[in-house]
Amino acid sequence: MTQKKGNLFILSAPSGAGKSSLYKALLKADENVRISVSHTTRAPRTGEEHGREYFFVDVDSFLDMIAEDAFFEHAQVFDNFYGTSKQAIFDMLDQGLDVILEIDWQGAQQVRAQYPDAIGIFILPPSVEALGERLKGRGTDAEDVIARRMAKAVNEMSHYNEYEYVIINDDFDEAFQQLQAIFVAMRTRMPLIREIHTDLINDLLS
Ligand code: GDP
Ligand code: ADP
């Protein structure tokens, strides 16, 4: 795969660890960052909008998109399908924007296999208790849904060591600073600088 002008980031965490809160803060603070909008077959939660949080589609449409090879990666998470369409990311990377994929560990494995330059960041909660409290406090999910997400949390967290960076989201501001630092540092990676500043480098070396 040829070098893109932007970086591709994978952000994973058990449900409730704070990944949405963190990436939303980053989108506000850094105009070079975009979130990839996934397709899902789950029903929208209160306040979610088609095309903003997700493209909400039925199972048949999702299966059609798989058949058309429209997905960069897709996975079944809980009882629903989730997927990242190719269109959702490559135009932005070509424009030099950093793109965040908020996807689970199964999707992360598929992305890494196809795009080894992707930068993986895993968010951990400070404790199991805090994770449970945050899921309840968010007030978007029914009790049985929360119980199933908590039951899956240990399995999800056991994949933390497949990621290059791990942020423990205890104090939000501290976690947010760590996230910002990773994004800033990744913009100075050599292959990216060589791609963006080709003319400068040619000038300097001629
Ligand atoms: P979870 O992290 O697995 O619990 O699920 P979400 O990330 O979807 O949920 C966290 C909250 O962030 C929910 O209340 C969503 O409505 C919200 N959210 C806002 N924008 C986005 C987005 O672009 N993607 C996702 N995945 N969630 C979003
Ligand atoms: P995720 O997207 O990983 O499911 P959210 O970003 O929705 O998680 O966070 C879950 C809940 O926890 C939200 O209500 C959010 O406001 C809260 N939260 C996030 N980070 C922290 C933190 N560092 N301290 C306390 N509460 C937090």
Ligand code: 5GP
């Ligand atoms: P939620 O339904 O709470 O929004 O998300 C549930 C889980 O699905 C989260 O772990 C989230 O990271 C994952 N997810 C969201 N979008 C995608 C996607 O496009 N691909 C994959 N593989 N997982 C996703």
